[in-house]
Amino acid sequence: MFGSGLLKGLAITWKEMLTPKVTIQYPDEIYSLPDRFHGRFKLDKDACISCGMCVRACPNNVIKMETETVARKKRLLKYVMDIKYCLFCGFCVESCPKNALGYEKDFELAQYKLDKVPLVLVDEEPLPPEEKERLEAEAAQKIAAAKAKKEASGGKDKGGE
């Protein structure tokens, strides 16, 4: 009969009016984010080996990385993600061989000022030259010592053979 559909519609909206609401009242109620959530990035500085895999994996050139080599070891100086170009695809996190890069559950990435947008994960001054020299000398010493030790022990081994 004409009109039954109209009445049925009214019945449905009436029913929905009385059912519990689905809204999550955001700032008061915390929305539980899943573990895999793609939020703000975090970098475990100590685990990072500055290999640059993430830089290469990024489809949109978001990641800028600066390193300096001290005593044959790469040291991370700057790790900046220009987050406004980020697609949050997760390729960088996936590519990390040491699992140093990861996500936080923070999704409030909006900023008032444009220059605050890039996500600065590491920003360190390059080491002063004296310090660098000292470290390098130390490393050289160590290597030399190890070499000497190895040679000594190696000589013994050889001798043993």
Added chain:
Amino acid sequence: MENIFVNISGSIRELIGVLGLPPLFNEAVMITVKVTGILLFIVLNALWLVYMERKVAGYIQCRYGPNRVGPKGLLQTAADISKLISKEIIIPSGADKILFLLAPVLIFTPPLMVFMVVPFGQNMAAVDLNIGVFYFLAVASLSTVIFWIAGWASNNKYSLLGGMRVVAQMISYELPMVLAVLGVVMITGTLNMSDIVRAQENLWFIFAQPVAFLIYFIAGVAECNRVPFDLTEGESEIVAGPFTEYSGMGFALFFLAEYTNVMLVSFMAATLFLGGWLAPFGLTIIPGWAWMLIKVYIMIFLFMWLRWTYPRVRVDQLMGFGWKVLVPLSLANIFITGVAIKVLDKMGW
């Protein structure tokens, strides 16, 4: 309680009477007081209705609606209005400036004029006009012109289309509305609204004239430009119709006028069909004016319920429905009413 407003008005009259001014002046003061009271009532109610509509919409749509500004979000509309007031009124280039600014000012007048004759309770009509129903029908249709002014003056094609739709729609639905009301008038034999209410002492006209009520209701929805007949606004088709170019307070006034119109149609429905201030089941503990408001709010809720359930009809379907269904139906209703009155009269009822 029943006569609280009547008493207030009486005491004001006495107060002025003490001054010993000419009676014409006294009348003028009284009318001013009444108009101010009604205006206050209308505006506050419209603000409340905006809030209520959003709440109803929210609840129907599985959400809460406004709930942040003030307790339970009650101050949301006040916040919205104050925001709109502080906004610039942008006049589009090529618009007819005077008419463009005049339209939102005028939009409140017809409903306000009609509210003067609405009996809010026993002896509570501001002006007890003995051609009240006629006056209502005549004045209420004036808003058509104002919508058209708004649509025309905006110099916008969407507004123009909206304006044209308003005129077509209002005129086609005025007719069945008048004819539906005629059924009631035929039974009572009077155009005075208070008398019509009194005539419903035994039987509300919704039961005597169910078809007329239905026609009145549908035509009323169309007159208020509300879903499913909101073609005037039709936001998915013509953006906002005549209001497209309005910003700030101009828009707010149109917005409030819509709710005033809804209120007006509901008040008239309560008066003509739902027994006005008369208490059902002898529940006279609740005063008459409160009964009136309850009935009006039931009607308004019905309006909102429809709005948040139905899609919109198309312009040709709207006209077709008006002229091909409602008008013949209301004519038939009048015919049957006339025959019935005669027959019952002869039978000596």
Added chain:
Amino acid sequence: MLRTEEFTLNMGPQHPATHGVLRLILHLDGETIVKVEPVVGYLHRGIEKLAEARTYTQVIPYTDRLDYLAAMLNNLGYVQAVEKLMGIEIPERAEYIRIIVSEMSRIASHCIAVGTYALDLGGFTGFMYPFREREKLMDMFEMISGSRMTHSYMRIGGVAADLPEEFYPAIKKFLKEFPSCVDEYDGLITGNEIFQARTKGVGVLSQEKAVQYSISGPTLRGSGVNYDLRKARPYGIYDRFDFEVPVGEKGDCFDRYYCRIQEMRQSHRIIEQALEQLEELPGGPVMAKVPKVLKPPKGEVYHEIEGAKGILGYYVVSDGTTKPYRVHIRRPSFINLDLLDEMCRGWKIADVVAILGSIDIVLGEVDC
């Protein structure tokens, strides 16, 4: 003599009912449509060009941004095309996961189609209910891939990660509730007489025209052509599932809309079956053994899948390097929009909205 004049109305690019930045130039005679000129390109980002400068894997996030309402299906089309090019067999488990997520994506997309269609016709509440269900799907996508809309979940050779544990109860709850939700849409939207008056007989697209004009997806099936690639040329493991292809009769707006409603039910069936079969599978890898740096052999491939809007085709040309030489995407929305003019002629402004809504375009895909 009364003289009348046609007038042009610019609908869009900013308009509530054009589903994005689409501009329609309407030539009107009163409210009657004389001609519609769709103007597209406002969202053109040059994804095909961008893809030429990215490695094969790096293209995946860009495919998300085509039809952002059914991103999984876009992922699926691209990765299957590259897999076909390289001849990679992917693990069974990954196949099932792909089916589940892509059908979920289809439901999400159809939810939007149904909801926005109700909104186009003025029914706001009909818009909110499908969105509620879509929201649940988004939550599940978030569990799976970490993103709500642009998932980038599929990889060449499988998927990024196995389904998380918390996904299974969520999807089961959803599957249990969903049929009654579709009934609700049926009651609120489909059964409504005003809705039917607005859509039945409006914008009729004949079977012959639909085929001639390369229309695809529910728009084609609404016209009565039984052409669903999942049945006609099964890709992936679609041949293992039992489902029907809903087909309309008259080819009007209602049929196109109703096809989507029924497709949601069918997708629901597919997910149910796939989930059942997936749970019987022993756990295993979800990625095939593919090298880290992908270098497909020289050649080209054209692969089509049934997207949410229609046939989604990827044409990938490889020159043997790590970056694709050319990626072309056959976007269903773009082609379906072609016929808008013919379908709208003689109808009213309100019907343009109804017809446009029934084609269900998404501008990210139209403009590529």
Added chain:
Amino acid sequence: MESNKVAEQLQEYFQSIGNNRKVLTVSPDELIPLMYRLRDEYEFNYLTDETAVDYGDYFEVIYNLSRVPQGDILMVKTKVDKEKAEVPSVFEVWPGAIWFEREIFDLLGIKFTNHPDLRRILLDDSFEGHPLRKDFQWVGGREV
């Protein structure tokens, strides 16, 4: 697939066709008669895709045809000179080609003769050049 058979059959008729992995290759001059035959005799009634690729010194226009509702698919290719990039439009055979061809014209600059409405579609009308050509150079973007 059956499209192989089609290719074999057609090879007898069209001398210029080379059968290369289910792909029919045809010169632009013979394109339209072949398309009509494919549609009328072999029931390829549906043009699923039409695109083009810039191979440096020549273009290739690729047509993908389908049988609806059976679902067979066939690829037809035609080679176009870069200097005189003109192909007859197939819109008479499949009217759906109109927008495909407009897009190809827009992005690759191949002219389709007899096309009823050959304008730019995705890019701005005043845009210069055709971005999907390999020699297209554009300066700008965020690196600048």
